[in-house]
């Protein structure tokens with residue numbers, strides 16, 4: 664590491680390049696663009712549904728007609744991608760989450776609708792069972808509520824294939840089972856989906872900041888105070904993320920994701936410097952809720968705090984960023 668002992672005042676005055684707006688623009692190292700944004704959206708059954716989510720002011724559960732309006736907005740703002748998450752009716756939840764791979768299921772229907780109207784918009788679909796299980800876990804559980812790995816991977820693989828058949832561009836396993844990337848990649852190749860991307864939630868931490876999301880998809884009550892500590896990563900660990908990412912790359916991931924974003928920027932930087940693969944970050948529901956609540960209380964300026972948070976995530980090394988603020992940010996960038 665260079666020590667910079669030869670840098671001396673007043674030969675060097677750091678403030679020289681900060682003197683004017685145009686000088687600052689010339690030396691800026693990071694820039695946020697609309698190309699970096701991915702909008703996560705919640706889809707529900709029905710028509711003309713637009714339900715607000717208490718812990719996520721400004722975000723809605725929408726039926727497919729509403730999602731299509733949202734997709735149109737994303738297209739007009741030049742936002743490249745939408746990530747869709749389903750709210751599954753109670754009657755369709757089960758112990759093994761088999762609704763997840765119903766070829767006529769809610770997500771599969773939504774993919775078809777979006778693709779037929781907006782083929783250019785990239786669709787990212789979540790591969791995980793938590794919206795579909797009566798117990799709210801991301802996989803199949805045994806009698807001790809332990810999430811079983813290998814049989815879960817089989818179901819996740821069917822789920823991923825059903826998304827590919829419906830026309831999704833990117834499947835995004837967010838479940839943290841071991842070996843699921845390899846199994847999904849194999850199945851995609853076998854079924855001639857050579858160009859379906861896998862965005863692996865490679866380093867996903869067992870975070871309390873997913874709370875509002877679990878409200879949004881109504882899995883919180885199902886989870887009944889349980890946690891996901893036996894599959895998601897321990898927030899105390901950093902080196903472990905390198906092995907997670909290495910495995911997923913070797914198994915066939917095209918892009919890896921770090922989640923949450925703001926409190927795990929050290930991990931983003933570490934992964935970015937270690938591997939030559941696109942790194943995405945997910946500014947999760949709790950991070951959105953925090954910024955939103957502070958702004959609504961008048962404690963922070965909404966635009967300034969959101970933009971600073973996104974710039975920081977970008978600076979740390981992420982290219983694509985999933986953020987519930989994507990639409991607002993695109994408007995601000997266009998101003």
Ligand code: PBG
Pocket residue numbers: 789791792793801837838872873874875876877891946947948949
């Ligand atoms: C489900 C999933 C979660 C999120 C994305 N996919 C929740 C969880 O793992 O409990 C969280 C997203 C957010 O908080 O915005 N596997």
